Every structure is written in structure tokens, then in C-alpha cells.
Amino acid sequence: MDETASVHEIVVGVDGSAGARAALDWALREATLRECAVRMVTVSPVDEPLGLRDGAVGRPDVAGGEQDVRDRMAAEAADVAAVAGCDAVPVRTEVRYGEPSRELVDAAGPGGLLVVGSRGRGGLSGALLGSVSRQCAQHARGPVVVVRDDESAHGAVLWQGAASRVVVGVDGSAGSVLAVRFAAAEARLRGGELHVVHAWIDTLSGYGGLPWARPATTLREQADTTLRESLRAAWQDRSPAVRVRAQTIEGAEWDVLAEVAEAADLLVVGSRGRSSRSSTLLGSVSLRCLTFAPCPVAVVRPLRSEA
Structure with missing residues (x-):
């Protein structure tokens, strides 16, 4: 059995960090090879409504906040895809609420491929592996790819060809x-x-x-x-x-x-x-x-x- 055959969509966790951007780049390139789609998932804590982010005041507009976040996610995906040459990859965006690793694991499901950055926005300075990436690797029901963005990690530079x-x-x-x-x-x-x-x-x-x-x-x-x-x-x-x-x-x-x-x-x-x-x-x-x-x-x- 080809271990790639059952994956129709790659789930990538994003939070606006450099690590998440590196993970998105990897996911888009992988989706190009697999000829499948990418679903970008961002998770907001339940005690932080999206309508109150960035200093907003008054009654929270959750729907408007979600749309704003999805628009920014789509813009980032287009930017990363243009650089990586992956413009043809279908990309969906999704906003979830709850504990990040749990929601990402749930989004990927038992047979999906989950991609995360090694550290997110909440990662400790100097930490090589963040808590969310570690928990995803521990609890995911399918394969998890952790992508680093620091200088000691070259990322994926070959991708296709005999030298890969x-x-x-x-x-x-x-x-x-x-x-x-x-x-x-x-x-x-x-x-x-x-x-x-x-x-x-x-x-x-x-x-x-x-x-x-x-x-x-x-x-x-x-x-x-x-x-x-x-x-x-x-x-x-x-x-x-x-x-x-x-x-x-x-x-x-x-x-x-x-x-x-x-x-x-x-x-x-x-x-x-x-x-x-x-x-x-x-x-x-x-x-x-x-x-x-x-x-x-x-x-x-x-x-x-x-x-």
C-alpha cells in the first residue's frame, strides 16, 4: 500500500509566527507532490474572542473577526505559495477555538497528515521545540511533520530529483x-x-x-x-x-x-x-x-x- 495514497488534504497549523510560515511552506510543497489540498487551521483560545483582538473595543464581532483572520491567512498562503511555486495548490482556511494541539489533532483526524512549526508565537525564547508541536507529535492519530525555522535547519531545499x-x-x-x-x-x-x-x-x-x-x-x-x-x-x-x-x-x-x-x-x-x-x-x-x-x-x- 502506498502510504501517501489516503491523504487527500494536508492540515497545517498556523498562528502568524515564523515557525508556522515555515510549516505552511513545507505543507504547500508537499501538497504539490501529492496533488492534494492544504487546510490552514488557526486556533483561538476560547477566552479570547477574535472580535476583541488588536485592541478592539465594544461588543465583539466574532463573525467579522473570523473573516478578518481568514483573509489574513489566505493572503499569507498566497504569498508563501508564490515564493514556493505552489500557486496551483487548493487552500482552505479554518478558525477553531480551544486548546491548540487538541484542535489541530482533531482537525487532522486519524488518517490525515498534520504539519506544524517547531515553535509558535507562544514559544519560549531559545526553546527548540514548543509545547504545541510536542503535544501534536504525542497525541496525533496520523503522521505529524514538525518543521523548524531556525538557522541550524536548512528546511527542504531539494524536494524532487536524484539528489533528494x-x-x-x-x-x-x-x-x-x-x-x-x-x-x-x-x-x-x-x-x-x-x-x-x-x-x-x-x-x-x-x-x-x-x-x-x-x-x-x-x-x-x-x-x-x-x-x-x-x-x-x-x-x-x-x-x-x-x-x-x-x-x-x-x-x-x-x-x-x-x-x-x-x-x-x-x-x-x-x-x-x-x-x-x-x-x-x-x-x-x-x-x-x-x-x-x-x-x-x-x-x-x-x-x-x-x-
Whole structure:
């Protein structure tokens, strides 16, 4: 099954921040590749009626306030689309009320693709990952892409062609198999390379056990086996229809993936790995990748029946 086939609309959260603008740019480019529409969603706190924004006085005109916001959203979409060359993408605007992450997750639904900036208007100065983006990655029922706008993140610069590269981390878990399928579909859209990486390590601050009890050669062989089995499970011996590079690399997962993702178009991870507790909504590896990766990061969550 093509993991992109079921997405007919990309939901992107916007709030007027630079991070949201970067997310909108990514969503429009992705929609061009998928030939689908974009729905821009902004969320207003229920205790801040739109008619009272920007110093307005008197009886709040909620309907007028909503229309003003939608007009500004449409103008921003037209501006970003013109720069990105995505003028043909259909764009809808929507205003919601409530808690931002909850409303965005609800807007995307179980099968939608949700795109958010790493930090919004309310983000702390110096914070690399805002609370809304983190909560969306934790609670979304479908894949979430978090796009950074700071100087250490190059954004998406290739998009289509042989030089494009999508990186995915695998660890043998069911979640990472789904991440491989999603990443393969993204690589096919771009006509680029799928770079599959399994990181392994002997000891990390003593947690790996006695190094002489498990020789490094055996651990390396186990890593190779995990990589092969992950690829086999992803495609069940069928062709992935994309150019694949597969590697096992010694090192901590988050460090390895962040380094390999340098100059990549997208890094894809599962929401939880083998070492995460079943009750954990977002594993430590995916959280660190969201925080420090130098490119947009997609978090792929298994369906409830597969979790």
C-alpha cells in the first residue's frame, strides 16, 4: 500500500509566527507532490474572542473577526505559495477555538497528515521545540511533520530529483516498519533516495552491560540482522520501487540520526521504539530527533490495532 495514497488534504497549523510560515511552506510543497489540498487551521483560545483582538473595543464581532483572520491567512498562503511555486495548490482556511494541539489533532483526524512549526508565537525564547508541536507529535492519530525555522535547519531545499534524500530510523519495532513505509512513499514522491539507518551501541554510560560478555562483532551482526528484518517486514519481499541505501551505524540513535539527516529533505521516525514503555506516547529517540534534527521530522504513529 502506498502510504501517501489516503491523504487527500494536508492540515497545517498556523498562528502568524515564523515557525508556522515555515510549516505552511513545507505543507504547500508537499501538497504539490501529492496533488492534494492544504487546510490552514488557526486556533483561538476560547477566552479570547477574535472580535476583541488588536485592541478592539465594544461588543465583539466574532463573525467579522473570523473573516478578518481568514483573509489574513489566505493572503499569507498566497504569498508563501508564490515564493514556493505552489500557486496551483487548493487552500482552505479554518478558525477553531480551544486548546491548540487538541484542535489541530482533531482537525487532522486519524488518517490525515498534520504539519506544524517547531515553535509558535507562544514559544519560549531559545526553546527548540514548543509545547504545541510536542503535544501534536504525542497525541496525533496520523503522521505529524514538525518543521523548524531556525538557522541550524536548512528546511527542504531539494524536494524532487536524484539528489533528494529521505532518512528513516529503524530498530526492529512495528512502529519503525511503518516509518519505513511512510519514508519510502516520501522518497518516491521526490524521485530520490530512501536512506534506512539502524543505530547500535555496545555500552552507553554502562547501560549496555559488560563489554566482554557481548563481543562487538556479535552486536554488529545483530544490528545487520535487525536492519534486514526491518526491510523485509516493510515490503514483505516486494520491491520498494525506490532507490534504497541501508546502513548500520555504531552510536546512540538520536546522535546517529541527527548526523545522517544533515542535508536530507526529511527524517522519519516511529513514535516509539523497542525500548519505550507501552504507555509512552513519544519515545526519547523521536523526541530528541524532533528537538535537534537539522531538517523537518515526520513522526509516524501505528494505528491503535497495531500499537
